[in-house]
Amino acid sequence: MSVSFEPDHAASWYAATANPAPERPALAGEVSCDVCVVGAGFTGISAALHLAERGFSVVVLEAVRVGYGASGRNGGQIVNSYSRDMDVIEEKYGADTARALGDMAFEGNRIIRERVERYAIDCDLRDGNLFAACNASQMRGLREHQALWERYGYRELELLDGEAVKREVDSERYTGALVDHGGGHLHPLNLVLGQAAAVESLGGRIYEYSPVTGVAHGEPVVVRTAGGRVRADRVVMAGNAYLKGVLPEIEGKSMPCGTQIITTEPLDEARARALIPNGLAVEDCNYLLDYYRLTRDNRLLYGGGVNYGGSDPADIESVIRPKMLTTFPSLDDVKVDYAWSGTFLMTLNRLPQFGVVNGNVYYAQGYSGHGVTCTHLAGRLIAEVMTGREERFDAFAGLPHLPFPGGRLLRVPLSAIGAWYYQTRDRLGI
Numbered sequence: 001m002s003v004s005f006e007p008d009h010a011a012s013w014y015a016a017t018a019n020p021a022p023e024r025p026a027l028a029g030e031v032s033c034d035v036c037v038v039g040a041g042f043t044g045i046s047a048a049l050h051l052a053e054r055g056f057s058v059v060v061l062e063a064v065r066v067g068y069g070a071s072g073r074n075g076g077q078i079v080n081s082y083s084r085d086m087d088v089i090e091e092k093y094g095a096d097t098a099r100a101l102g103d104m105a106f107e108g109n110r111i112i113r114e115r116v117e118r119y120a121i122d123c124d125l126r127d128g129n130l131f132a133a134c135n136a137s138q139m140r141g142l143r144e145h146q147a148l149w150e151r152y153g154y155r156e157l158e159l160l161d162g163e164a165v166k167r168e169v170d171s172e173r174y175t176g177a178l179v180d181h182g183g184g185h186l187h188p189l190n191l192v193l194g195q196a197a198a199v200e201s202l203g204g205r206i207y208e209y210s211p212v213t214g215v216a217h218g219e220p221v222v223v224r225t226a227g228g229r230v231r232a233d234r235v236v237m238a239g240n241a242y243l244k245g246v247l248p249e250i251e252g253k254s255m256p257c258g259t260q261i262i263t264t265e266p267l268d269e270a271r272a273r274a275l276i277p278n279g280l281a282v283e284d285c286n287y288l289l290d291y292y293r294l295t296r297d298n299r300l301l302y303g304g305g306v307n308y309g310g311s312d313p314a315d316i317e318s319v320i321r322p323k324m325l326t327t328f329p330s331l332d333d334v335k336v337d338y339a340w341s342g343t344f345l346m347t348l349n350r351l352p353q354f355g356v357v358n359g360n361v362y363y364a365q366g367y368s369g370h371g372v373t374c375t376h377l378a379g380r381l382i383a384e385v386m387t388g389r390e391e392r393f394d395a396f397a398g399l400p401h402l403p404f405p406g407g408r409l410l411r412v413p414l415s416a417i418g419a420w421y422y423q424t425r426d427r428l429g430i
């Protein structure tokens with residue numbers, strides 16, 4: 001295995017404000033369990049928790065720290081549904097598939113809220129997120145979006161015109177918006193840490209600093225690390241974009257993508273409230289979108305950009321700060337305290353990849369930039385399929401996935417060309 005992991009969390013505002021958590025030991029020697037989970041992000045920890053709640057003995061192996069990957073670094077935006085919505089699913093894969101996925105499109109959000117409540121997780125959970133339109137074409141898209149979600153029974157949406165959106169976001173960029181009162185935002189690292197503690201409270205074992213180097217298929221499956229091995233009846237692969245070279249069967253039809261976030265110094269209360277008076281999380285509708293929100297200590301946490309292939313820009317602040325100033329020119333004098341990068345996993349059709357290899361190695365990955373809610377759903381569906389309820393997991397597992405055009409060598413430049421095309425359309429408002 002050739003991946004190099006950093007020794008600890010990225011130097012993010014999240015890591016700086018994480019709730020106290022134990023440092024878990026690396027795996028040493030051999031252990032056995034019902035289910036071994038590889039990767040302690042939302043997917044892995046959600047699966048481990050659903051399984052532990054159902055009485056399975058669970059071992060989680062994490063290469064670095066719980067929440068080290070995208071789950072501990074993301075925008076924290078609780079966005080409902082999937083990266084591609086039910087209209088696209090209907091068109092490409094038919095009404096039955098769209099109905100099956102549509103029935104689950106708001107469930108991940110509910111799971112998060114249940115977890116926060118049941119396990120008293122302190123993670124700054126706040127209600128409401130807003131999709132901002134930068135032109136008339138995007139506004140038409142938002143109207144259709146509202147109609148679509150309402151067709152699937154979701155009634156928490158409110159359309160805002162150009163005047164109304166200014167009451168939510170103090171920016172000249174937007175022609176309107178769609179508010180999802182049922183969405184929201186939170187401190188993602190604290191959410192995953194809280195759920196990891198819940199796994200352990202139910203008897204689950206979590207090993208940190210334990211990168212998995214190989215999986216030997218069989219019954220049991222043997223999962224190897226440098227210091228030990230786990231013999232498990234079943235395995236959940238939840239390494240997402242950070243899993244490289246461990247299970248080639250699931251790594252060919254996706255592409256790691258980097259995206260960056262900065263966080264300002266704390267603003268005084270009045271200045272922060274003037275930017276986003278009702279504290280909503282915001283993402284715009286551009287192909288390469290900007291996403292931002294206020295933190296509990298009145299910083300602006302602002303993300304954007306995509307680097308296909310997952311490489312980091314040399315100077316993150318110089319890439320993201322101009323985006324922030326385009327939205328909020330008044331922040332010109334404000335210092336940036338934190339800047340970091342994270343990697344998510346993109347699929348060609350932007351829908352997640354679920355499946356099983358060799359009958360007992362399950363996986364869920366590739367949420368394509370919107371994974372806070374779907375990862376939580378994935379954990380439940382993995383637990384369901386392991387307890388004999390297959391149909392909901394299979395609705396995802398049945399989605400066809402193709403490799404990116406150009407293969408490993410050309411997929412990055414070809415995707416960049418595609419993104420340039422869509423970015424130009426966004427700029428032209430078409």
Ligand SMILES: Cc1cc2nc3c(=O)[nH]c(=O)nc-3n(C[C@H](O)[C@H](O)[C@H](O)COP(=O)(O)OP(=O)(O)OC[C@H]3O[C@@H](n4cnc5c(N)ncnc54)[C@H](O)[C@@H]3O)c2cc1C
Nearest residue numbers: 039041042043063069070071074075077212239342371372
């Ligand atoms: C900067 C950024 C901002 C984002 N913002 C949002 C947002 O606001 N809203 C939203 O919905 N989505 C957002 N996303 C996407 C979302 O964060 C991801 O879809 C989601 O967190 C994926 O969770 P995961 O558990 O599948 O993967 P990850 O969180 O990446 O976890 C994978 C874990 O597996 C571990 N691992 C990998 N390989 C091995 C191995 N060999 N052995 C042991 N462990 C291993 C890694 O160390 C890591 O901890 C964002 C992503 C990024 C990067």
